[in-house]
Amino acid sequence: MKSLKTRSSILAMTAIMVLLTSACGKAETTTSGSTTESKPATSTAAADVKKPTEPVKVIWWHSMSGELGKAVDKLVADFNGSQKNVQVEAVFQGTYDESINKMKASMDTKSGPSLIQVYEIGSRFMIDSKAITPVQKFVDADKFDLSQLEENILNYYKVDGKLNSMPFNTSNPILYYNKDMFKAAGLDPEKPPTTYEEIANASKALSKDGKSGSSFAIYGWFMEQFFANQGVEFLNNGNGRTAAATEALVNNDAGVKTLTWWKEMVDSKTSANLGRKTDDTKKAFLAGQIAMTLDSTASLRGIVSGAEGKFQVGTGPLPKPSDAKEGGVVVGGASLYILNNKSEAEQQGAWEFIKFLTNPQTQAWWNVNTGYFPITKKAYDEQIIKDNLTKYPQFQTAIDQLHKTKANTATQGAVMGVFPEARQIVETAIEEALTGKKAPKEALDNAAKSITEKIGAYNKTVK
Template structure:
């Protein structure tokens, strides 16, 4: 497994600017990078400093800064220093380098697909005794969000800024055309095509869009009855049953009529969000973490809905968990920050209410504030309800490396219109090569 760690390290260093799912952005916290859990400056003698690395910029970064400030204000003997480290992949790269040099933080946000890689390298603290000592059970957390927490019989991460893809809908446009929100792929095709406005050779409005990402194709593969990996993780699970070819053929068919706008890879999330807000597209596959920002920006009747099904409803989870590094010299203080952030109302709940990410504990779900918000903004309740169909079939220590091969397949098909079966066959062979290492 150690050899695979170094193999994955080289790949992620090379591709560090690609993110597995949206949630990074720009806008630093202003804190200088630090590591290892150092003593506080002399003016704060006796105060333990906890270094916390995260990947949230923009508005979500501001919400995380506010969370850290609330913690520091309520703890006289602990000071958390939060540092924005860039995208999820950039944070992983910096974390690997810091671990190797002995300068890692005490606590780090870690995109859920990378947790297994770090867990298999024995660099994450087992949180089980900390939970037990605090009277917390794994049953206290939201079902559907714990799939990337336990590896090798150790609980090494807890959910934090978690999300799923969801369908965002400009209901005003649909109502004007007498259209219903689609619940199936076939209905999506009809509605998306009906929304298209074309003047000459130029499309003035598209039907549906989605960011450039592996997330949405993986969701659709699951909806078509496939899995990303086969049962023994020796190959892909969507080749022989045709789910992958069916999914890409469906997207290309929509793309050919203007029913689907597939954006350029660079800054795709912001591009599609802007198009949706401006009414240039009627529907959008996008993260549940976008709900808060969109709700405060759009000037039309905006609703969310489950991702349309093919054979079944299905959607992968995304976002990041929080971990403690086993090298931390301030584990009790680090755990107090994690515990407070996970379980206290003034901790993570406020962050979730502000950002639109999914509530990650049952206590959050049942809180008066969450229930009141859902009553006021039912879009967020839809996001939580969709967790009933959460499924993560790309869970493997080799996923970070295979992800980049899948990006290449997506680019070949969606941008260059390469032959779908041939492209997927090449991807399958590359996946089998990587899994066999």
């Protein structure tokens, strides 16, 4: 009996020593390929996930297809290869709309993801769904320094001072113009128009030989941006941020002024109406049929490459009226939400992956390979971004525009639970005005009424 007790004591002491030894280990994150080494703050995946015998599995639903999908797979492979405690599985779920609808269907089951990419206009729904653990919880617990990230990107995803999700793919719209057509029209190719009035005058000078001076796709996102750039809110109650929005303001002076300016150019045949598809307008621009257009910063590399050998591409900031208030752009794109119906270990694992995505090296690689903004300020110190800016100097316009944006409720962006529907309603109003079916004020009055009704119906469903 005595030897048995002695042996038990030895085993117990050995177990304690093993635990103490493992607790002293440090996790080091290293990304492969284009992404260089990074060492996030001591990984809480090691401490909080408690070294399971099997790695914690995090299912990530995303909507990145094609080349963007390949970039996502690379990020996941780099993270998974950097440590052994958390393994992320990326699953493409179709468009943003398709993905969020699948999430809604899975909310009462365990079949959904641990982490999901949701477009910015789904933000209010995600908060109201009560299905998320706000990222702020992990930020606070980990003492994660948010000041290292871009304020004007974080602002969109903050409601009541709390960060609900982590920005992932971020863009905003800029003006693209054909420098060769500017030269031929006697315009300064190094001085893009920046106001509504200058755009109208340039469009007139550029419209000749069967070509149009400009064309802007009928895209609701552009109207939202035009509001923000005038420092004007799109919804009441501080754009739905000081309290839940109850009324759409799309028919205010900023909206009517914008749509009237747009319609006058179309009516005078100095701007072409090519419909709702941004790809159609982009193709016309690359074919040299139009001299100016609006498009996402994420399209920059594709546009510059597409014009190579044909003409030089210039970029300018989003235009606004000459008498506009101080404003800026609203970020577009999507962010990452952690779902609360998963275990603490899975949620913590998702947070570890999010932290990996925010390191400067990862963000630099993401920017160069996708065109989306880096959300981490120090990413601009990485050589690959410096080299990319040398190759695509046009991207500096996008960076400057983001950094010059004045932070307020207008540029934070509107939040409402029916945003996808509202955007479609606004596009219908723009279409009605540009085609002459309704005057700009009438079209926007009808749109505002319809959106307000939908907001009211939605608000009744939210407890």
